[in-house]
Amino acid sequence: MIDRPFGSTGKDVSAISFGGMRFPDPQNLAKSSDLILYAHSQGINYFDTAPIYCGDRSEDIFGHALSQLPRNSFTVSTKGSRAKGDDLRKTLERSLTRLKVDQIDFFYIWHLMNPEDWEKRKQLGAVEAALKAKEEGLIGHLLCSSHMEGEAIAKVLQEDIFEGVLLGYNAINFPYRQKAVEQAGKQDLGVVTMNPLGGGLIPQNQEKFEFLKSETATDVISAALQFNLSNPAISTVLVGFENREEIDQAISAAENFVPISRQQQQHVEAHLKTAFADLCTGCGYCLPCPVDIPIPKYLDSYNQLILTDGDQQAVLNRYRMHWNITPQQAKECIACGDCEERCTQHLPIIQRLAELP
Ligand code: SF4
Ligand code: SF4
Known part of the structure:
Protein backbone atom coordinates (compact mmCIF):
# COMPACT_ATOMS: atom_id res chain seq x y z
CA MET A 1 0.00 0.00 0.00
CA GLU A 269 -12.46 14.81 -17.69
CA ALA A 270 -13.67 16.18 -21.02
CA HIS A 271 -15.44 12.91 -21.80
CA LEU A 272 -17.08 12.88 -18.37
CA LYS A 273 -18.25 16.45 -18.67
CA THR A 274 -19.91 15.93 -22.02
CA ALA A 275 -21.17 12.36 -21.55
CA PHE A 276 -22.72 13.09 -18.16
CA ALA A 277 -23.81 16.71 -18.47
CA ASP A 278 -27.39 15.75 -17.65
CA LEU A 279 -26.56 13.97 -14.39
CA CYS A 280 -27.15 15.51 -10.99
CA THR A 281 -23.75 15.80 -9.33
CA GLY A 282 -25.08 15.91 -5.77
CA CYS A 283 -23.53 19.32 -5.18
CA GLY A 284 -26.51 20.46 -3.08
CA TYR A 285 -26.56 23.95 -4.52
CA CYS A 286 -30.30 23.72 -5.25
CA LEU A 287 -31.16 23.69 -1.52
CA PRO A 288 -32.95 24.88 0.52
CA CYS A 289 -36.41 23.97 -0.72
CA PRO A 290 -39.36 25.81 0.89
CA VAL A 291 -41.20 22.51 1.38
CA ASP A 292 -38.05 20.68 2.51
CA ILE A 293 -37.73 18.26 -0.38
CA PRO A 294 -34.22 16.73 -0.23
CA ILE A 295 -33.73 17.55 -3.91
CA PRO A 296 -30.23 16.06 -4.39
CA LYS A 297 -31.46 12.68 -3.09
CA TYR A 298 -34.34 12.61 -5.58
CA LEU A 299 -32.23 13.90 -8.45
CA ASP A 300 -29.56 11.35 -7.66
CA SER A 301 -32.31 8.73 -7.87
CA TYR A 302 -33.30 10.21 -11.23
CA ASN A 303 -29.69 9.59 -12.33
CA GLN A 304 -30.61 5.91 -12.12
CA LEU A 305 -33.34 6.44 -14.71
CA ILE A 306 -30.78 7.96 -17.07
CA LEU A 307 -28.06 5.41 -16.43
CA THR A 308 -30.38 2.39 -16.63
CA ASP A 309 -32.38 3.64 -19.61
CA GLY A 310 -35.58 4.01 -17.60
CA ASP A 311 -35.56 1.20 -15.05
CA GLN A 312 -38.09 2.42 -12.47
CA GLN A 313 -37.27 -0.39 -10.07
CA ALA A 314 -33.67 0.86 -9.94
CA VAL A 315 -35.02 4.22 -8.77
CA LEU A 316 -37.24 2.64 -6.12
CA ASN A 317 -34.26 0.61 -4.88
CA ARG A 318 -32.21 3.79 -4.71
CA TYR A 319 -34.90 5.48 -2.59
CA ARG A 320 -35.13 2.60 -0.19
CA MET A 321 -31.62 1.21 0.05
CA HIS A 322 -29.44 4.26 -0.45
CA TRP A 323 -31.37 7.34 0.65
CA ASN A 324 -34.18 6.12 2.90
CA ILE A 325 -36.72 8.38 1.18
CA THR A 326 -40.24 7.70 -0.07
CA PRO A 327 -41.79 8.40 -3.51
CA GLN A 328 -44.44 10.69 -1.94
CA GLN A 329 -42.23 13.60 -0.91
CA ALA A 330 -41.12 14.30 -4.48
CA LYS A 331 -44.77 14.97 -5.30
CA GLU A 332 -44.97 17.78 -2.73
CA CYS A 333 -43.06 20.17 -5.03
CA ILE A 334 -44.95 23.46 -5.40
CA ALA A 335 -42.99 24.37 -8.55
CA CYS A 336 -41.66 27.64 -7.08
CA GLY A 337 -38.59 27.33 -9.33
CA ASP A 338 -36.05 28.46 -6.70
CA CYS A 339 -34.00 25.29 -7.06
CA GLU A 340 -33.81 25.49 -10.85
CA GLU A 341 -32.35 28.98 -10.67
CA ARG A 342 -29.62 27.67 -8.39
CA CYS A 343 -28.91 24.33 -10.07
CA THR A 344 -25.29 24.22 -11.21
CA GLN A 345 -26.20 21.74 -13.98
CA HIS A 346 -29.26 23.75 -15.09
CA LEU A 347 -31.41 20.64 -14.66
CA PRO A 348 -35.22 20.67 -15.11
CA ILE A 349 -35.74 19.71 -11.47
CA ILE A 350 -39.53 20.28 -11.39
CA GLN A 351 -40.02 18.07 -14.42
CA ARG A 352 -37.72 15.37 -13.04
CA LEU A 353 -39.51 15.30 -9.69
CA ALA A 354 -42.79 14.86 -11.56
CA GLU A 355 -41.39 12.05 -13.70
CA LEU A 356 -39.97 10.07 -10.79
CA PRO A 357 -41.85 6.93 -9.79
S1 SF4 B 1 -39.41 23.95 -7.37
FE1 SF4 B 1 -40.13 22.30 -6.01
S2 SF4 B 1 -38.28 21.23 -5.39
FE2 SF4 B 1 -37.63 23.19 -6.25
S3 SF4 B 1 -37.40 24.52 -4.45
FE3 SF4 B 1 -39.48 24.82 -5.28
S4 SF4 B 1 -40.77 23.38 -4.15
FE4 SF4 B 1 -38.64 22.77 -3.81
S1 SF4 C 1 -27.90 21.84 -7.81
FE1 SF4 C 1 -28.53 20.53 -9.52
S2 SF4 C 1 -26.78 19.17 -9.79
FE2 SF4 C 1 -26.56 20.08 -7.75
S3 SF4 C 1 -27.60 18.65 -6.35
FE3 SF4 C 1 -29.10 20.14 -6.96
S4 SF4 C 1 -30.13 19.20 -8.71
FE4 SF4 C 1 -28.22 18.11 -8.43
Missing part, protein backbone atom coordinates in the same frame (compact mmCIF):
# COMPACT_ATOMS: atom_id res chain seq x y z
CA ILE A 2 1.31 3.46 -0.91
CA ASP A 3 1.36 6.04 1.89
CA ARG A 4 0.95 9.72 1.05
CA PRO A 5 1.82 12.80 3.10
CA PHE A 6 -1.23 14.38 4.69
CA GLY A 7 -0.63 17.99 3.76
CA SER A 8 1.83 19.64 6.12
CA THR A 9 0.68 17.75 9.24
CA GLY A 10 3.82 15.60 9.22
CA LYS A 11 1.65 12.46 9.07
CA ASP A 12 1.54 9.96 6.23
CA VAL A 13 -1.68 8.05 5.53
CA SER A 14 -2.47 5.10 3.28
CA ALA A 15 -3.73 6.12 -0.18
CA ILE A 16 -6.84 4.02 0.49
CA SER A 17 -8.51 4.63 3.83
CA PHE A 18 -11.32 2.91 5.70
CA GLY A 19 -14.64 4.71 6.17
CA GLY A 20 -16.70 3.22 8.96
CA MET A 21 -20.20 3.94 7.70
CA ARG A 22 -21.04 0.64 6.00
CA PHE A 23 -20.48 -2.23 8.42
CA PRO A 24 -23.04 -4.81 7.29
CA ASP A 25 -23.67 -6.16 10.81
CA PRO A 26 -22.75 -3.35 13.23
CA GLN A 27 -24.25 -5.14 16.25
CA ASN A 28 -21.61 -7.83 15.78
CA LEU A 29 -18.54 -6.18 17.32
CA ALA A 30 -16.16 -9.08 16.69
CA LYS A 31 -17.11 -9.53 13.02
CA SER A 32 -16.95 -5.78 12.29
CA SER A 33 -13.61 -5.46 14.12
CA ASP A 34 -12.19 -8.30 12.06
CA LEU A 35 -12.77 -6.26 8.92
CA ILE A 36 -10.77 -3.34 10.37
CA LEU A 37 -7.97 -5.61 11.56
CA TYR A 38 -7.83 -7.28 8.14
CA ALA A 39 -7.59 -3.88 6.41
CA HIS A 40 -4.81 -2.86 8.78
CA SER A 41 -2.92 -6.11 8.12
CA GLN A 42 -3.09 -5.26 4.39
CA GLY A 43 -1.57 -1.78 4.84
CA ILE A 44 -4.57 0.49 5.43
CA ASN A 45 -3.62 2.79 8.29
CA TYR A 46 -6.19 5.61 8.23
CA PHE A 47 -9.64 4.97 9.70
CA ASP A 48 -12.53 7.43 9.70
CA THR A 49 -15.70 7.26 11.73
CA ALA A 50 -18.41 9.52 13.19
CA PRO A 51 -20.74 9.36 16.17
CA ILE A 52 -23.93 8.42 14.34
CA TYR A 53 -22.61 6.01 11.72
CA CYS A 54 -24.14 2.52 11.66
CA GLY A 55 -26.82 3.25 14.23
CA ASP A 56 -24.23 4.94 16.46
CA ARG A 57 -22.14 1.73 16.64
CA SER A 58 -19.22 2.71 14.40
CA GLU A 59 -17.04 4.42 17.02
CA ASP A 60 -17.43 1.48 19.41
CA ILE A 61 -16.42 -0.92 16.65
CA PHE A 62 -13.29 1.08 15.87
CA GLY A 63 -12.46 1.35 19.58
CA HIS A 64 -12.70 -2.43 19.91
CA ALA A 65 -10.50 -3.07 16.86
CA LEU A 66 -7.94 -0.28 17.13
CA SER A 67 -7.24 -0.93 20.83
CA GLN A 68 -5.71 -4.24 19.69
CA LEU A 69 -3.15 -2.44 17.51
CA PRO A 70 -0.02 -0.42 18.36
CA ARG A 71 -1.13 3.22 18.70
CA ASN A 72 1.54 4.50 16.32
CA SER A 73 0.40 2.14 13.56
CA PHE A 74 -2.83 3.97 12.66
CA THR A 75 -4.45 7.36 12.26
CA VAL A 76 -8.04 7.73 13.40
CA SER A 77 -10.54 10.50 12.77
CA THR A 78 -14.01 11.33 13.95
CA LYS A 79 -16.34 14.29 13.74
CA GLY A 80 -17.85 16.92 15.98
CA SER A 81 -21.45 17.70 16.77
CA ARG A 82 -23.20 20.27 14.58
CA ALA A 83 -24.35 22.28 17.59
CA LYS A 84 -22.75 24.64 20.14
CA GLY A 85 -19.15 24.56 21.35
CA ASP A 86 -20.16 22.91 24.66
CA ASP A 87 -21.90 20.13 22.77
CA LEU A 88 -18.88 19.65 20.54
CA ARG A 89 -16.71 19.19 23.62
CA LYS A 90 -19.12 16.62 25.06
CA THR A 91 -19.23 14.58 21.86
CA LEU A 92 -15.44 14.79 21.53
CA GLU A 93 -14.98 13.41 25.05
CA ARG A 94 -17.45 10.62 24.30
CA SER A 95 -15.60 9.80 21.06
CA LEU A 96 -12.27 9.56 22.93
CA THR A 97 -13.84 7.07 25.33
CA ARG A 98 -15.50 5.02 22.61
CA LEU A 99 -12.40 4.96 20.42
CA LYS A 100 -10.20 4.12 23.44
CA VAL A 101 -7.55 6.70 22.52
CA ASP A 102 -6.07 9.74 24.32
CA GLN A 103 -6.10 11.83 21.17
CA ILE A 104 -8.21 11.97 18.01
CA ASP A 105 -5.59 12.35 15.28
CA PHE A 106 -7.88 14.19 12.83
CA PHE A 107 -11.01 15.83 14.20
CA TYR A 108 -13.55 17.25 11.77
CA ILE A 109 -15.89 20.20 12.15
CA TRP A 110 -18.58 18.16 10.51
CA HIS A 111 -20.70 18.66 7.43
CA LEU A 112 -20.57 22.39 6.65
CA MET A 113 -23.83 22.83 4.74
CA ASN A 114 -23.46 26.34 3.29
CA PRO A 115 -21.56 29.57 4.05
CA GLU A 116 -24.29 30.74 6.48
CA ASP A 117 -24.07 27.47 8.36
CA TRP A 118 -20.29 27.90 8.61
CA GLU A 119 -20.66 31.43 10.04
CA LYS A 120 -23.24 30.17 12.52
CA ARG A 121 -20.99 27.35 13.69
CA LYS A 122 -18.22 29.83 14.38
CA GLN A 123 -20.63 32.07 16.31
CA LEU A 124 -21.82 29.10 18.37
CA GLY A 125 -18.24 28.43 19.42
CA ALA A 126 -17.56 25.14 17.63
CA VAL A 127 -14.18 26.20 16.24
CA GLU A 128 -13.12 27.80 19.52
CA ALA A 129 -14.01 24.63 21.45
CA ALA A 130 -12.14 22.44 18.95
CA LEU A 131 -9.02 24.64 19.03
CA LYS A 132 -9.03 24.58 22.83
CA ALA A 133 -9.24 20.78 22.75
CA LYS A 134 -6.33 20.78 20.32
CA GLU A 135 -4.26 22.92 22.69
CA GLU A 136 -5.01 20.40 25.43
CA GLY A 137 -3.79 17.58 23.19
CA LEU A 138 -7.18 15.89 22.79
CA ILE A 139 -7.09 16.59 19.04
CA GLY A 140 -4.02 16.21 16.85
CA HIS A 141 -5.19 18.19 13.81
CA LEU A 142 -8.37 20.11 13.09
CA LEU A 143 -10.10 19.55 9.73
CA CYS A 144 -13.50 20.22 8.22
CA SER A 145 -15.90 18.18 6.13
CA SER A 146 -18.38 19.64 3.70
CA HIS A 147 -20.85 18.92 0.92
CA MET A 148 -20.66 22.51 -0.34
CA GLU A 149 -19.65 23.40 -3.86
CA GLY A 150 -15.87 23.67 -4.41
CA GLU A 151 -15.58 27.45 -4.43
CA ALA A 152 -17.45 27.80 -1.12
CA ILE A 153 -15.21 25.17 0.50
CA ALA A 154 -12.14 26.93 -0.92
CA LYS A 155 -13.21 30.14 0.84
CA VAL A 156 -13.50 28.30 4.17
CA LEU A 157 -10.01 26.84 3.66
CA GLN A 158 -8.59 30.30 2.94
CA GLU A 159 -9.49 31.31 6.50
CA ASP A 160 -6.47 29.21 7.55
CA ILE A 161 -8.23 27.40 10.38
CA PHE A 162 -8.04 23.86 9.08
CA GLU A 163 -5.16 21.50 8.26
CA GLY A 164 -7.24 19.35 5.96
CA VAL A 165 -10.61 18.76 4.40
CA LEU A 166 -12.97 15.86 3.72
CA LEU A 167 -15.19 16.15 0.66
CA GLY A 168 -17.13 14.03 -1.79
CA TYR A 169 -15.15 13.68 -5.02
CA ASN A 170 -15.53 11.18 -7.81
CA ALA A 171 -15.64 10.74 -11.57
CA ILE A 172 -19.19 12.14 -11.65
CA ASN A 173 -19.11 15.16 -9.36
CA PHE A 174 -15.48 16.29 -9.57
CA PRO A 175 -16.16 19.56 -11.48
CA TYR A 176 -18.08 20.86 -8.46
CA ARG A 177 -15.35 20.17 -5.94
CA GLN A 178 -12.28 20.82 -8.07
CA LYS A 179 -11.72 24.36 -6.77
CA ALA A 180 -11.62 23.13 -3.19
CA VAL A 181 -9.09 20.43 -4.02
CA GLU A 182 -6.94 22.97 -5.89
CA GLN A 183 -7.11 25.41 -2.98
CA ALA A 184 -6.16 22.68 -0.53
CA GLY A 185 -3.20 21.82 -2.78
CA LYS A 186 -2.05 25.46 -2.81
CA GLN A 187 -2.17 25.59 0.99
CA ASP A 188 -0.56 22.14 1.37
CA LEU A 189 -3.56 20.81 3.29
CA GLY A 190 -4.53 17.16 3.64
CA VAL A 191 -7.40 16.10 1.35
CA VAL A 192 -9.63 13.11 2.09
CA THR A 193 -12.06 12.22 -0.68
CA MET A 194 -15.20 10.32 0.27
CA ASN A 195 -17.82 8.75 -1.96
CA PRO A 196 -15.28 7.79 -4.70
CA LEU A 197 -17.78 5.42 -6.32
CA GLY A 198 -20.57 7.99 -6.60
CA GLY A 199 -22.66 6.45 -3.81
CA GLY A 200 -22.78 3.16 -5.70
CA LEU A 201 -23.73 4.69 -9.08
CA ILE A 202 -20.42 3.71 -10.68
CA PRO A 203 -20.35 0.03 -9.60
CA GLN A 204 -24.04 -0.32 -10.43
CA ASN A 205 -23.59 1.06 -13.96
CA GLN A 206 -20.16 -0.20 -14.88
CA GLU A 207 -20.75 -0.39 -18.63
CA LYS A 208 -21.30 3.41 -18.73
CA PHE A 209 -17.94 4.03 -17.09
CA GLU A 210 -15.87 1.61 -19.17
CA PHE A 211 -13.95 4.52 -20.67
CA LEU A 212 -12.29 5.17 -17.29
CA LYS A 213 -10.34 1.91 -17.56
CA SER A 214 -6.62 2.00 -18.25
CA GLU A 215 -3.71 -0.41 -18.54
CA THR A 216 -3.32 -0.48 -14.77
CA ALA A 217 -7.04 -0.33 -13.95
CA THR A 218 -8.73 -3.07 -15.91
CA ASP A 219 -12.00 -2.95 -13.99
CA VAL A 220 -14.27 0.05 -13.56
CA ILE A 221 -14.13 0.21 -9.76
CA SER A 222 -10.33 0.27 -9.73
CA ALA A 223 -10.43 2.87 -12.50
CA ALA A 224 -12.77 5.09 -10.47
CA LEU A 225 -10.50 4.84 -7.42
CA GLN A 226 -7.50 5.61 -9.61
CA PHE A 227 -9.32 8.65 -11.01
CA ASN A 228 -9.17 10.14 -7.51
CA LEU A 229 -5.64 8.92 -6.84
CA SER A 230 -4.45 10.61 -10.04
CA ASN A 231 -4.98 14.00 -8.48
CA PRO A 232 -1.72 14.72 -6.62
CA ALA A 233 -3.51 17.09 -4.21
CA ILE A 234 -5.61 14.19 -2.88
CA SER A 235 -4.02 12.49 0.12
CA THR A 236 -6.33 9.51 0.50
CA VAL A 237 -9.47 7.94 -0.92
CA LEU A 238 -11.97 6.92 1.74
CA VAL A 239 -13.94 3.76 1.01
CA GLY A 240 -16.77 2.31 3.11
CA PHE A 241 -15.96 -1.41 3.10
CA GLU A 242 -18.46 -4.19 3.65
CA ASN A 243 -16.23 -7.23 3.17
CA ARG A 244 -12.65 -8.41 2.60
CA GLU A 245 -13.06 -8.66 -1.18
CA GLU A 246 -13.79 -4.94 -1.41
CA ILE A 247 -10.71 -4.20 0.68
CA ASP A 248 -8.56 -6.40 -1.57
CA GLN A 249 -9.90 -4.74 -4.71
CA ALA A 250 -9.27 -1.20 -3.44
CA ILE A 251 -5.78 -2.08 -2.24
CA SER A 252 -4.97 -3.66 -5.56
CA ALA A 253 -6.15 -0.47 -7.35
CA ALA A 254 -3.75 1.58 -5.24
CA GLU A 255 -0.85 -0.85 -5.53
CA ASN A 256 -1.06 -1.11 -9.31
CA PHE A 257 -1.52 2.60 -9.62
CA VAL A 258 0.60 4.50 -12.11
CA PRO A 259 -0.35 8.18 -12.24
CA ILE A 260 -1.96 9.01 -15.57
CA SER A 261 -0.56 12.00 -17.46
CA ARG A 262 -2.25 15.39 -17.20
CA GLN A 263 -3.17 15.05 -20.87
CA GLN A 264 -4.87 11.67 -20.32
CA GLN A 265 -6.64 13.06 -17.29
CA GLN A 266 -7.95 16.02 -19.28
CA HIS A 267 -9.23 13.60 -21.91
CA VAL A 268 -11.15 11.60 -19.29
